[in-house]
Amino acid sequence: MKKYSEMTKEELSLELEQLNDSYKKYQEMNLTLDMSRGKPCKEQLDISMGMMDALNSQVDLRCEDGTDCRNYGLLDGIPEAKVLLGDMMENHPDNIIIYGNSSLNVMYDTVARAMTHGIMGHTPWVKLDKVKFLCPVPGYDRHFAITEYFGIEMIPVPMSPTGPDMDMVEKLVSEDESIKGIWCVPKYSNPQGYSYSDDTVRRFARLQPKAADFRIFWDNAYGIHHLYDDKQDYLVEILAECKKAGNPDMVYKFASTSKITFPGSGIAALATSLNNLEDIKKQLRNQTIGHDKVNQLRHVRFFKDIHGMTEHMKKHADIIRPKFEMVEQILNEELGGLGIGAWTEPNGGYFISFDALEGGAKEIVSMAKKAGVKMTDAAATWPYHNDPHDSNIRIAPTLPPIDDLRTATKLFALCVKIVSAQKILAKN
Amino acid sequence: MKKYSEMTKEELSLELEQLNDSYKKYQEMNLTLDMSRGKPCKEQLDISMGMMDALNSQVDLRCEDGTDCRNYGLLDGIPEAKVLLGDMMENHPDNIIIYGNSSLNVMYDTVARAMTHGIMGHTPWVKLDKVKFLCPVPGYDRHFAITEYFGIEMIPVPMSPTGPDMDMVEKLVSEDESIKGIWCVPKYSNPQGYSYSDDTVRRFARLQPKAADFRIFWDNAYGIHHLYDDKQDYLVEILAECKKAGNPDMVYKFASTSKITFPGSGIAALATSLNNLEDIKKQLRNQTIGHDKVNQLRHVRFFKDIHGMTEHMKKHADIIRPKFEMVEQILNEELGGLGIGAWTEPNGGYFISFDALEGGAKEIVSMAKKAGVKMTDAAATWPYHNDPHDSNIRIAPTLPPIDDLRTATKLFALCVKIVSAQKILAKN
Numbered sequence: 001m002k003k004y005s006e007m008t009k010e011e012l013s014l015e016l017e018q019l020n021d022s023y024k025k026y027q028e029m030n031l032t033l034d035m036s037r038g039k040p041c042k043e044q045l046d047i048s049m050g051m052m053d054a055l056n057s058q059v060d061l062r063c064e065d066g067t068d069c070r071n072y073g074l075l076d077g078i079p080e081a082k083v084l085l086g087d088m089m090e091n092h093p094d095n096i097i098i099y100g101n102s103s104l105n106v107m108y109d110t111v112a113r114a115m116t117h118g119i120m121g122h123t124p125w126v127k128l129d130k131v132k133f134l135c136p137v138p139g140y141d142r143h144f145a146i147t148e149y150f151g152i153e154m155i156p157v158p159m160s161p162t163g164p165d166m167d168m169v170e171k172l173v174s175e176d177e178s179i180k181g182i183w184c185v186p187k188y189s190n191p192q193g194y195s196y197s198d199d200t201v202r203r204f205a206r207l208q209p210k211a212a213d214f215r216i217f218w219d220n221a222y223g224i225h226h227l228y229d230d231k232q233d234y235l236v237e238i239l240a241e242c243k244k245a246g247n248p249d250m251v252y253k254f255a256s257t258s259k260i261t262f263p264g265s266g267i268a269a270l271a272t273s274l275n276n277l278e279d280i281k282k283q284l285r286n287q288t289i290g291h292d293k294v295n296q297l298r299h300v301r302f303f304k305d306i307h308g309m310t311e312h313m314k315k316h317a318d319i320i321r322p323k324f325e326m327v328e329q330i331l332n333e334e335l336g337g338l339g340i341g342a343w344t345e346p347n348g349g350y351f352i353s354f355d356a357l358e359g360g361a362k363e364i365v366s367m368a369k370k371a372g373v374k375m376t377d378a379a380a381t382w383p384y385h386n387d388p389h390d391s392n393i394r395i396a397p398t399l400p401p402i403d404d405l406r407t408a409t410k411l412f413a414l415c416v417k418i419v420s421a422q423k424i425l426a427k428n
Numbered sequence: 429m430k431k432y433s434e435m436t437k438e439e440l441s442l443e444l445e446q447l448n449d450s451y452k453k454y455q456e457m458n459l460t461l462d463m464s465r466g467k468p469c470k471e472q473l474d475i476s477m478g479m480m481d482a483l484n485s486q487v488d489l490r491c492e493d494g495t496d497c498r499n500y501g502l503l504d505g506i507p508e509a510k511v512l513l514g515d516m517m518e519n520h521p522d523n524i525i526i527y528g529n530s531s532l533n534v535m536y537d538t539v540a541r542a543m544t545h546g547i548m549g550h551t552p553w554v555k556l557d558k559v560k561f562l563c564p565v566p567g568y569d570r571h572f573a574i575t576e577y578f579g580i581e582m583i584p585v586p587m588s589p590t591g592p593d594m595d596m597v598e599k600l601v602s603e604d605e606s607i608k609g610i611w612c613v614p615k616y617s618n619p620q621g622y623s624y625s626d627d628t629v630r631r632f633a634r635l636q637p638k639a640a641d642f643r644i645f646w647d648n649a650y651g652i653h654h655l656y657d658d659k660q661d662y663l664v665e666i667l668a669e670c671k672k673a674g675n676p677d678m679v680y681k682f683a684s685t686s687k688i689t690f691p692g693s694g695i696a697a698l699a700t701s702l703n704n705l706e707d708i709k710k711q712l713r714n715q716t717i718g719h720d721k722v723n724q725l726r727h728v729r730f731f732k733d734i735h736g737m738t739e740h741m742k743k744h745a746d747i748i749r750p751k752f753e754m755v756e757q758i759l760n761e762e763l764g765g766l767g768i769g770a771w772t773e774p775n776g777g778y779f780i781s782f783d784a785l786e787g788g789a790k791e792i793v794s795m796a797k798k799a800g801v802k803m804t805d806a807a808a809t810w811p812y813h814n815d816p817h818d819s820n821i822r823i824a825p826t827l828p829p830i831d832d833l834r835t836a837t838k839l840f841a842l843c844v845k846i847v848s849a850q851k852i853l854a855k856n
Contacts, residue, residue, distance in 0.1 A: 037500065045498040049485040056484070057477040070473040070690040072465065100528050105716040115544055116554065116578065126544065126554045142717075149714040150544065262498040265722035286577040288533040289570075292720065294693035 003339035004417075004424050016421040019414060023371065026411050031372030033408040038190070038350035039399045040259060040316070047315045048261040051302040061297060069293035075284060076277075081267065081296035087306035088224060089255050090237045091271040097280065100291045103256035103268035107217060108146050110252055110270075113283050114180070114213070115150055120249065120279045122213035125152075125180060134172060134182035136164040138353060138381030138392045140190040143183040143219065147383075154383035155179070159192060163200035173209040181215050187235045188222035191381055191394035192353040193346020195233035205241035207250065216242075216251040222349040223255055224313050227321045231347045239271060248273045257299060259350065260309065260316075267296055323397040327352055327409050334413035340420035343395075352395040353381075359390045360419045367415040373408045431767035432845075432852050444849040447842060451799065454839050459800030461836040466618070466778035467827045468687060468744070475743045476689040479730040489725060497721035503712060504705075509695065509724035515734035516652060517683050518665045519699040525708065528719045531684035531696040535645060536574050538680055538698075541711050542608070542641070543578055548677065548707045550641035553580075553608060562600060562610035564592040566781060566809030566820045568618040571611040571647065575811075582811035583607070587620060591628035601637040609643050615663045616650035619809055619822035620781040621774020623661035633669035635678065644670075644679040650777040651683060652741050655749045659775045667699060676701045685727060687778065688737065688744075695724050751825040755780060755837045762841035768848035771823075780823040781809075787818045788847045795843040801836045 004012060055061065061069045063078040076082075077098025086093040099106045118124040125131045133147045137156040147154055155172065157164045163186070173179050184204075186196040196204075204216060218238050226232045242250050249272075257266035270280070303309045328345050331354075335341050343354045356364055361378035368375050376394040379387040395412070397405055432440060483489065489497045491506040504510075505526025514521040527534045546552040553559045561575045565584040575582055583600065585592045591614070601607050612632075614624040624632075632644060646666050654660045670678050677700075685694035698708070731737045756773050759782075763769050771782045784792055789806035796803050804822040807815040823840070825833055 039500050042496070045496065048498075052483050052485045052487070052489075055480050057480045059480070061480075068470070068473065070476075070693065072467050072686075072691040101720045102716045102718075108715045112540055112544065116540065124554075126552075142714075145714045149711070258500075262722060263500040264718050265498065265720045283577070286570075286573045287536045288530045290530075290692050292529045292693045292723070294690060295720070295723070 001337045003337065004420055005339055009425065009428055012421050012425055016418065016425065019418045019421065022414055023367070023418060026371045026414065029372070031407065031411070033372060033400055033404050034374045035396050035400060035405070035408050035412070036374045036376045037399065038259075038396045040263060041319065041399050041401070043319045044316055044398070045262060047312065047319075051261055051298055054298050054302040055294065061294060063293065063297055067293070069297045072289050074293060075288075075290050076281070077269075077291065078293050078296045078300070080300045084300050084303060084306060084309070085255065085267070085269040086271070088309060089220065089253060089269065089271050091239055091253070095239065095271050095273065095277065097270045097277065097284070098291060098296055099268040099270065101264055101266055101268065101295075103219070103221065103254045103258070104142055106254055106268050106270050107143070107219065109287075110217070111146055111150055111152075113280070117283065119213040119215065120275060128178065130178040132176065132179045134164070134169060134179060135383045136182070136184065137383070138191050138387075138394070139183060140185055140219070141376075141380040143217070144383045147183070156383060157182075159189065159194060161194050163194065163196035166200055166203045170203065170207060173207055173211075173214055175210060177210040179209070180211055180213060181217050183217050183219070185219050185221055186238070187220055187233060188225060188346055188349025190221070190349065191351040191392075192344045193349045193351060194344070195235055198236050201236040201238055201241055205238060205245040205247060205250075207247065209250070214250065218251050218253040220253055220255050221259070224310065225259060225316070225350070226313065226348040227317050227324055228347055229314065229317070233347050239273070243273075249275050252276065260312065261299065261302075265295070267299055320398045323402060323405055324352065326402065326406060327395060327397045330406065330409045330413060334410065335416060338417070338420070341416050350396060350398055352397060354393040354395055355391045356393060356416060357391065357420050357423055360416075360423055361387065361390045361393050363419045364412070364415045365393060367419060368412050371411055371415075373411050375412065429765040431765065432848055433767055437853065437856055440849055440853055444846065444853065447846045447849065450842055451795070451846060454799045454842065457800070459835065459839070461800060461828055461832050462802045463824050463828060463833070463836050463840070464802045464804045465827065466687075466824045468691060469747065469827050469829070471747045472744055472826070473690060475740065475747075479689055479726055482726050482729040483722065489722060491721065491725055495721070497725045500717045502721060503716075503718050504709065505697075505719065506721050506724045506728070508728045512728050512731060512734060512737070513683065513695070513697040514699070516737060517648065517681060517697065517699050519667055519681070523667065523699050523701065523705065525698045525705065525712070526719060526724055527696040527698065529692055529694055529696065529723075531647070531649065531682045531686070532570055534682055534696050534698050535571070535647065537711075537715075538645070539574055539578055539580075541708070545711065547641040547643065548703060556606065558606040560604065560607045562592070562597060562607060563811045564610070564612065565811070566619050566815075566822070567611060568613055568647070569804075569808040571645070572811045575611070584811060585610075587617065587622060589622050591622065591624035594628055594631045598631065598635060601635055601639075601642055603638060605638040607637070608639055608641060609645050611645050611647070613647050613649055614666070615648055615661060616653060616774055616777025618649070618777065619779040619820075620772045621777045621779060622772070623663055626664050629664035629666055629669055633666060633673040633675060633678075635675065637678070642678065646679050646681040648681055648683050649687070652738065653687060653744070653778070654741065654776040655745050655752055656775055657742065657745070661775050667701070671701075677703050680704065688740065689727065689730075693723070695727055748826045751830060751833055752780065754830065754834060755823060755825045758834065758837045758841060762838065763844060766845070766848070769844050778824060778826055780825060782821040782823055783819045784821060784844060785819065785848050785851055788844075788851055789815065789818045789821050791847045792840070792843045793821060795847060796840050799839055799843075801839050803840065
């Protein structure tokens with residue numbers, strides 16, 4: 001196939017005509033398909049149904065230390081849940097707090113607490129003239145929504161396959177005391193599926209931030225969410241690296257079982273240094289009497305241990321791997337060699353990132369929508385919904401049934417072609 | 429029995445000697461009893477074990493509107509949970525948000541949001557020189573802990589059997605713009621078990637606060653927690669009254685199933701005006717993708733409807749009523765007519781409030797502790813743990829087995845007598 005940019009005006013016009021005919025056919029199909037959010041599909045939810053039998057009225061609901069999980073108590077989680085999520089996060093149980101059903105909520109609380117109370121005795125952020133966060137882009141819209149909600153200025157930092165541009169990160173945090181944090185999805189990143197290289201993680205651990213209360217918000221949402229058994233990304237453990245580098249308190253690490261068991265009915269956790277934990281517990285004591293221990297127990301009884309959880313993740317992979325592969329295959333077949341888009345082929349996580357020709361993303365998403373396929377809003381992957389290149393689009397392949405996904409991806413590719421052809425023609 | 433204050437010095441000295449002998453016998457028993465927190469006892473938890481069978485792997489986990497409760501979605505709760513908690517709170521489902529496992533956490537969030545973002549467009553409280561809350565006393569220590577954590581100045585307002593001193597409340601809120609809220613446990617109050625009279629509720633609804641962002645924090649924690657079927661307190665519904673009075677947005681109402689099913693594994697709710705809900709959802713959208721819908725469904729499937737919940741509450745009452753009655757009987761037998769203490773005899777809730785002679789509470793609690801009976805810290809019922817009279821003690825009868833409770837109450841009464849006798853002798 002010839003690159004669109006190398007076609008003659010006539011060739012490309014003819015191509016566009018044919019594409020528009022195809023698009024009309026899609027419109028006549030009255031589709032309502034959704035590739036917008038990183039939601040597990042029904043089959044994925046079904047594999048966790050056994051968890052609903054892990055507890056019943058005949059089961060002893062005391063946890064290991066004898067605490068009755070049905071009653072108040074154990075502010076920071078039951079011991080066996082700390083062990084399980086500790087194994088999952090590769091951290092010691094003593095460094096862990098088990099929270100409620102949402103790690104996003106834990107991140108929100110972490111920022112909110114820093115705003116009103118400051119971090120480890122430092123000035124509350126509300127009292128500062130300016131607070132800034134670094135935001136690797138493209139990134140996760142809900143991270144950016146939290147910092148935007150609190151009026152924190154967001155500075156985009158370009159991502160590469162090895163992680164954020166560390167030269168830029170190092171320079172900025174060492175020079176600007178108002179930079180208080182950075183949002184990271186270090187493994188199978190949202191939306192690109194990139195995993196930070198060993199070197200990137202070590203450079204993170206060795207940052208010399210000007211602000212003593214600078215924290216890395218390490219959202220390891222997809223730590224064990226591999227698509228393949230034989231092709232797995234490996235991520236260096238950040239807490240240990242920070243400790244070695246003499247920066248033991250520089251990172252908050254977040255995770256949850258949302259995409260392991262049930263989104264919204266899982267358990268979330270924070271791992272960090274003992275100093276940070278002490279600081280956090282001052283708030284936690286005032287905020288709640290404790291999180292849902294029965295649900296913690298339900299998770300532990302279902303998985304038994306990290307091996308059980310790892311085996312469980314293979315079932316997820318078996319369900320969603322064909323979806324990722326199909327999307328990648330269609331994109332290759334439809335767009336390969338045309339020079340009008342690039343996309344990632346991750347080994348795990350929930351997303352494929354697509355980069356259209358500059359200035360084309362919004363129009364592509366809008367065209368897909370008009371034909372009944374909902375994508376994540378273009379520019380959602382950038383702070384303030386402002387993608388200066390208007391090129392990034394997040395593809396979420398997990399939710400739709402595979403036939404719907406096939407149709408949706410083909411339509412998406414078609415929209416990419418139409419918008420790209422129009423753009424190139426308009427330039428000539 | 430003669431009042432201690434009317435005894436001769438000789439009579440009272442002899443009495444004290446005998447009391448001290450009894451105390452020594454208690455000390456030799458090596459007791460470890462706990463009357464400190466409002467926790468349900470094991471038998472109460474057992475009556476909710478059926479809830480653990482309400483869902484299992486064979487059950488359809490879609491809620492009424494077809495949403496799969498296992499997946500993301502429904503930020504403000506499943507429809508049937510809004511109906512159930514709406515019936516419980518006597519509010520329309522449209523006025524309700526279902527939250528996670530802790531109404532305390534909802535109250536915390538409500539204050540935190542007002543601090544950083546203000547209420548319905550008003551200035552964020554962090555930007556004000558001074559923010560004050562009215563605190564009916566004695567009251568709930570965890571309420572006071574939240575406002576203290578945020579540096580909000582707390583002003584005590586005396587409680588009476590009909591509720592807070594409304595003359596004082598009306599005067600203060602109409603004069604002082606920095607007063608932004610008041611903590612209320614309007615029914616079976618913590619710790620006295622008082623319920624606000626019709627007149628008190630109506631005066632609340634008709635308040636004319638100087639601050640447009642003044643809110644009543646109406647923690648209806650014990651709304652259906654009656655001890656008797658025939659002696660029930662009735663509370664006028666505050667949202668409706670506020671609406672009638674032209675103050676529709678003046679109240680946030682909180683409740684949960686913590687003391688209905690399992691503390692820590694229940695569901696919490698907020699009821700308020702549509703304007704307030706809109707304001708709150710701006711935050712909620714950034715804070716979480718949604719709360720635990722599976723647990724919401726579990727609760728609805730277990731209770732079916734408000735009638736099921738009401739019947740369930742009778743089982744709780746049957747278990748804890750004998751405990752309340754026994755404590756009251758022992759206090760009557762041991763302390764009646766001595767003029768050294770007064771206590772409440774509530775029709776519901778979780779506590780009995782005891783007022784010792786001025787200056788005696790700390791010493792009584794300390795003596796009980798030395799003999800192995802843990803009470804709520806004296807002064808915990810006052811803001812800043814500062815009871816200027818040093819007289820209030822909260823008794824929590826629900827948790828201990830009845831034999832332990834008998835022993836603990838007798839010891840407590842003994843400590844009251846000893847400390848009172850010492851005080852009176854010291855004055856003569």
